Amino acid sequence: MMSNDFKNNTILGPINSWMFKMLSGYMDYLFGKSKRELFKNHPEKVVEIGPGAGANMRYLAKGTKLIAIEPNIHMHKNLKKSAKKYGITLEIKTIVGESIDLPDNSVDFVACTLVMCSVSDPAKCIAQIKRILKPSGVFVFVEHVKARKNTLLELIQNATHKPWHWFFEGCNTNRDTKSLLESAGFSSLVLEEYNSYSPFIPIIPQIRGRAMK
Template sequence: MTELKKMNKEFENNNVRGPINSWFFYTISGYMDVLWGKSKKELFQDHSGTVVEIGPGAGANMRYLKRGTKLIAIEPNIHMHKNLRKTAKKYGIHLYIKSITGETIDLPDSSVDFVMSTLVLCTVDNPLQCVNQIKRILKPTGQFVFIEHVKARENSILGFIQNLIHKPWHWFFEGCHTNRDTASLLESAGFSSIVMDKYNHYSPFIPIIPQIRGRAVK
């Protein structure tokens, strides 16, 4: 298949998956609050007046931000934008959407105090490049807070399920890797300090167990 055909095929697929995923994540935002709300409140409680979010999707994290917060949303899926705006209006967030990927952030060096991502580093094409971009835009002592699902232990039942379902999951959820070792990536990314909690938070979304949550400082 030529590169042009691949691009056309991906465009067609995204026109199918994009609207479905936008509806899906907007619809389950309340359930996601049940699953991860406590962790998010703790991680986001001291956020600055301007926040950069990598892959905000339909805006599930806005409920944890202070009213009046300026949110710079790095969201390449244009099908998410309508629900992003709807959610921002609901929670009083000043929203600025950038239709770019986490690997190509166009913000200046050392320009923001607070970057966050939840269940996103699994989907980017080049996670190391994305993390390097996050470090680049953070001010000295700026914080990156995260909740991510990660690769399960080798030869475990969870690992078997992750590998078994990876291909269909990867296609439907627009590039999500069920078995990416994001924990090791963050630990070796060169942050001045990182606090990370590794845990199993069980839910019907079995392929995205286990998870990590934490805070990294530039």
């Protein structure tokens, strides 16, 4: 079943697409080391949820077949440009991660970075990822998450939530993605919590890791 419940924003969509493209070098500076580790030895076919402007293609081997679950049509142009630049065979599916039209147990590797903050129903999206993964299939992630209670970061996340949510088209500064992953029923979950210091203060608390079905 094809589904795209995503509300495309004709003003913010192109702005965000341009910004993610512009920031991809800086994102590589911030996340490159951990992403290279997470994407190491990925198979020939990769499914990515919310690839945006294609920030993760630089970590994929040339010739990789990437199935991009990207409901935001304003990202597609830059996604295609990145695919050309990095020699990736791209298939875009304009659907949401909560409703993936791939068969059960059909995929070896799913990736997702800075996306669970934005999907409307992250528990459903994680359940879909688990559903499409083959037994022993791997899900790799880097996400910004809810700060620890009673910290300055928590205060800043709550204070900036509304404008941030508006500008970044539904991004929640304070989502507890760690708990969602822990209760998703993966056979193994290796998850690291850390602070990624950058001028983007609300997204300093982050998690990264690998879950196996």
